[in-house]
Amino acid sequence: MSVAPWRSPLARALHRNRSLVYARYLQLATVRANNRPANRTVVFRGFLEDTNQLKFITDARSEKADQIEHQPWAEACWYFPNTREQFRITGCLTLVGSDNSDPDLDKARMITWQELSDAARLQFAWADPGKPRVQDPAAFNPPPPDATQPLANFCLLLLDPMQVDHLELKGEPQNRYLYSLDQQLQWYSQEINP
Amino acid sequence: MSVAPWRSPLARALHRNRSLVYARYLQLATVRANNRPANRTVVFRGFLEDTNQLKFITDARSEKADQIEHQPWAEACWYFPNTREQFRITGCLTLVGSDNSDPDLDKARMITWQELSDAARLQFAWADPGKPRVQDPAAFNPPPPDATQPLANFCLLLLDPMQVDHLELKGEPQNRYLYSLDQQLQWYSQEINP
Numbered sequence: 001m002s003v004a005p006w007r008s009p010l011a012r013a014l015h016r017n018r019s020l021v022y023a024r025y026l027q028l029a030t031v032r033a034n035n036r037p038a039n040r041t042v043v044f045r046g047f048l049e050d051t052n053q054l055k056f057i058t059d060a061r062s063e064k065a066d067q068i069e070h071q072p073w074a075e076a077c078w079y080f081p082n083t084r085e086q087f088r089i090t091g092c093l094t095l096v097g098s099d100n101s102d103p104d105l106d107k108a109r110m111i112t113w114q115e116l117s118d119a120a121r122l123q124f125a126w127a128d129p130g131k132p133r134v135q136d137p138a139a140f141n142p143p144p145p146d147a148t149q150p151l152a153n154f155c156l157l158l159l160d161p162m163q164v165d166h167l168e169l170k171g172e173p174q175n176r177y178l179y180s181l182d183q184q185l186q187w188y189s190q191e192i193n194p
Numbered sequence: 195m196s197v198a199p200w201r202s203p204l205a206r207a208l209h210r211n212r213s214l215v216y217a218r219y220l221q222l223a224t225v226r227a228n229n230r231p232a233n234r235t236v237v238f239r240g241f242l243e244d245t246n247q248l249k250f251i252t253d254a255r256s257e258k259a260d261q262i263e264h265q266p267w268a269e270a271c272w273y274f275p276n277t278r279e280q281f282r283i284t285g286c287l288t289l290v291g292s293d294n295s296d297p298d299l300d301k302a303r304m305i306t307w308q309e310l311s312d313a314a315r316l317q318f319a320w321a322d323p324g325k326p327r328v329q330d331p332a333a334f335n336p337p338p339p340d341a342t343q344p345l346a347n348f349c350l351l352l353l354d355p356m357q358v359d360h361l362e363l364k365g366e367p368q369n370r371y372l373y374s375l376d377q378q379l380q381w382y383s384q385e386i387n388p
Contacts, residue, residue, distance in 0.1 A: 022275045025273060027221035027223075027271045029221075029233035035267075036269070036284070037233075039221060039271040040280070071230070073230035075230070077221045077223075077233040079235045123367075126388070132386055134387060140388075192326060192327055193320065194334075
């Protein structure tokens with residue numbers, strides 16, 4: 001695979017905003033079964049090796065797991081405060097759970113689990129997210145899960161971009177570039193009005 | 195109208211994050227005509243007087259104007275970096291354009307225009323957003339529009355919340371509250387698992 005042309009401005013934005021831990025947070029929009037949008041903050045966890053796919057993690061018990069089965073299209077909106085630029089990344093999501101049968105993705109899921117902090121891993125052992133609050137404190141203080149073998153509800157979430165809209169608010173007046181995949185799955189870019 | 199119960203934690207978050215200009219930026223998700231999500235950063239411009247509706251502005255020429263006609267449901271995701279909390283605000287959008295016939299909304303649109311900075315107003319006189327870049331610099335250097343009378347393509351955009359999901363990451367373990375409108379259009383809240 002070739003590295004997509006939007007990877008370079010995105011890498012630059014990540015570098016220039018590296019002083020802000022939340023520069024790695026972005027908002028991921030999906031569509032619910034009732035055709036209404038959903039939107040939540042997720043943490044960027046790098047690219048899947050040798051691809052242009054963005055890695056996130058999620059819980060199989062979360063609403064977005066169901067939403068993705070119904071409609072895999074998503075749009076991530078990523079705003080970088082220091083450099084005042086926005087990337088809108090449109091693409092398809094793949095949920096890699098415990099029932100996944102692709103050995104490469106299975107390995108990527110395992111490695112992602114192993115790279116998490118203890119605190120991040122622990123959240124997958126908490127009580128069902130979004131359900132009425134369990135008042136027993138033990139529900140949020142479980143024994144630490146195995147650091148090498150992911151819990152069954154742990155999912156690697158991949159976003160495979162088809163279009164990237166990059167807006168630089170700092171330009172004079174502003175700059176905006178649209179990167180798209182053509183029929184031959186080659187990236188091309190065009191400058192558009194901000 | 196009564197002030198919704200989620201207004202108080204939201205006001206507190208705005209106050210505690212007031213050192214960050216971008217704490218007033220949030221991500222607004224809509225659904226496109228092809229049933230795929232769209233997501234972009236918008237600026238919070240306060241509440242419509244005597245309501246719980248959030249005010250934003252947009253250009254009638256932007257894609258979201260079309261999306262809203264097709265599907266008025268939206269979800270805003272608002273992350274506050276200093277306090278590490280997120281509000282997910284689900285509701286219906288109303289686009290208030292030059293053809294609007296409600297005198298109160300017409301007045302609100304006018305006032306919102308008048309309260310904008312000169313630079314913000316100027317953007318509504320720029321070349322068509324999202325179209326191939328106009329190379330003539332004059333397209334982005336138009337004469338300043340009238341500061342009292344909005345340009346025809348200027349829209350006030352209102353989000354009328356039906357549900358608000360508030361997550362506090364700083365809690366031990368974390369706190370999450372779901373505010374919903376019941377059949378009598380009264381707000382009720384429940385504590386849910388993070």
